[in-house]
Amino acid sequence: MYETIYARADSVSDAASKMGSAGDGKYISGGMTLLPTMKQRLAAPDALIDLTSIGDMGGVDSSGRSVKIGALATHNEVNSSSALRSACPALADLAGWIGDPAVRYRGTIGGSIANNDPAADYPSAMLALGATIHTNSREISADDFFTGMFETALSDEEIVTGISFNAPEKCSYEKFRNPASRYAMAGVFVAKHADGVRVGVTGASQGGAYRWTEAEDALNANWSPDALDGLAVDEGDMLSDIHATAAYRANLVKVMAKRAVAGAK
Amino acid sequence: MSKVNITVNGKATSATVEDRLLLVDYLREGRNLTGTHVGCDTSQCGACLVMVDGKAVKACTMLAVQADGTEVQTIEGIATDGNLHPMQEAFRENHGLQCGFCTPGMIMTGIDMVNRHGTDLDEKTIREDLEGNICRCTGYHNIVKSIAAGAKAMAN
CATH class of the missing domain: 3.30.465.10 (Uridine Diphospho-n-acetylenolpyruvylglucosamine Reductase; domain 3)
Incomplete structure (x- = not known):
């Protein structure tokens, strides 16, 4: 996996603003596709913005x-x-x-x-x-x-x-x-x-x-x-x-x- | 680099890690907990299964920074007072392994099955829920027997 930086967003607007200041970022939640893809060097986002701490965005x-x-x-x-x-x-x-x-x-x-x-x-x-x-x-x-x-x-x-x-x-x-x-x-x-x-x-x-x-x-x-x-x-x-x-x-x-x-x- | 605080087998740990460090490498190389194995490294074989906040996840497909603030339990953390966990004991009793490489993940997934379905596990449920664990020696038969027996023992 190429080098990347990771940041946790605490709200949707925080996530969008973090993404805006990243060069080529990707949102990550479970990462079940993104992480294997990064490990194979098929994706190389320079920032990962983690959405999983955002409240009110889960549940059925x-x-x-x-x-x-x-x-x-x-x-x-x-x-x-x-x-x-x-x-x-x-x-x-x-x-x-x-x-x-x-x-x-x-x-x-x-x-x-x-x-x-x-x-x-x-x-x-x-x-x-x-x-x-x-x-x-x-x-x-x-x-x-x-x-x-x-x-x-x-x-x-x-x-x-x-x-x-x-x-x-x-x-x-x-x-x-x-x-x-x-x-x-x-x-x-x-x-x-x-x-x-x-x-x-x-x-x-x-x-x-x-x-x-x-x-x-x-x-x-x-x-x-x-x-x-x-x-x-x-x-x-x-x-x-x-x-x-x-x-x-x-x-x-x-x-x-x-x-x-x-x-x- | 980011600072992570992860409770591992009940002990608070903290370290400054590269953001791309995988949880499995944090455990094996950072904490010297080498019972959690890297098999396929592509999320398929389940040799790296650990509990993160009580749920069995593949530590090769999670970053250490994603585990910041969580409680992680590895194969080294399930025995108590020098006694094997009932699921470990069941694998020993039922010859649920040959080379043993997949066994830590098999045991964690067995415990996770009990957490999800209770202690009375039928063969169909066990075989279906072994979807994410690969063993190249046993043909699974004794693993299925071990998990059924371990689940029953966990009821006591």
């Missing part, structure tokens, strides 16, 4: 169908929230499939969303749930937030403070895990809202997480796994690597989507 709150999750909520907290489990069980399950127990104690939902790794789980859920991403300066719909692999609508000093959504009538997440890394080779989050179905896909596309709108149309017409039988996912958009070819991933997206619809609750 759910009243009725309205769900709010603070950016600093760890995957373990999201996974073990009984309020979330009754409002939107698929999101709680999703958090429990990230990494391993030690990683889930440290990694946060805000960090995962801001990093927008193409194989991260949360972005697909944010898209399918029609979530709003809250930052220190504005609210951004998930549709506008995820702009490409490792790319988001965030500006350099902007901080994700939390996410919110209205729980759908039914939802489910199905993930085909890489047998070694457990990252999603294809993950599909399906949510049936009162005003329509939304389908978020992660792990598969060269463009990062995306909405599979053809599947949404088919499921709006017929809420059943069979509704997807006639659809084909375009291989041209899919990632291809040593783990899976584009054709394999394209097929996985459809298989995961069908399983998600079958398991939605």
Whole structure:
């Protein structure tokens, strides 16, 4: 790891001001992606601004169908929230499939969303749930937030403070895990809202997480796994690597989507 | 450089460290607590697991400065009055190790499982929760047995 300096922020404004005075800084919360990346010298921020001491930026709150999750909520907290489990069980399950127990104690939902790794789980859920991403300066719909692999609508000093959504009538997440890394080779989050179905896909596309709108149309017409039988996912958009070819991933997206619809609750 | 104050195995420690120093290096080289191992150094194998404020975290993926103000417990800190911790004793009784390199992390993760799920652990839960711990000798069978037995012993 290259040399860096570390500072703890005690408020969102303190963090933004520390970032403003750093040359090429990075915000850090759990650091479950950032630190390994720095250790491999793939990232070399000259300052780390730690957000984890900021108050009022964690926790999972759910009243009725309205769900709010603070950016600093760890995957373990999201996974073990009984309020979330009754409002939107698929999101709680999703958090429990990230990494391993030690990683889930440290990694946060805000960090995962801001990093927008193409194989991260949360972005697909944010898209399918029609979530709003809250930052220190504005609210951004998930549709506008995820702009490409490792790319988001965030500006350099902007901080994700939390996410919110209205729980759908039914939802489910199905993930085909890489047998070694457990990252999603294809993950599909399906949510049936009162005003329509939304389908978020992660792990598969060269463009990062995306909405599979053809599947949404088919499921709006017929809420059943069979509704997807006639659809084909375009291989041209899919990632291809040593783990899976584009054709394999394209097929996985459809298989995961069908399983998600079958398991939605 | 930053000054850190970390309580390690109940003892207050303090040092001025490079901001990029990993917690595992602070423990091993700064405090001479070499029971916490570095296996993969890429957050996968769990040989470096320690408790930070009661939660098992990978000390190779946390900076010492991030641990400032916390209480850290390592494998050296779980025995009491010269008696092995019940989870350590269970690994000894059930032959839960061969080379022993992964064992400190396995024991810490076993204790963490009890903290999260209680002392009655079934095999499926143990195997699932061993996701972040890698052993290259045993095939895990006796590790699973050891954690189940250690958990039961912790009930007493």
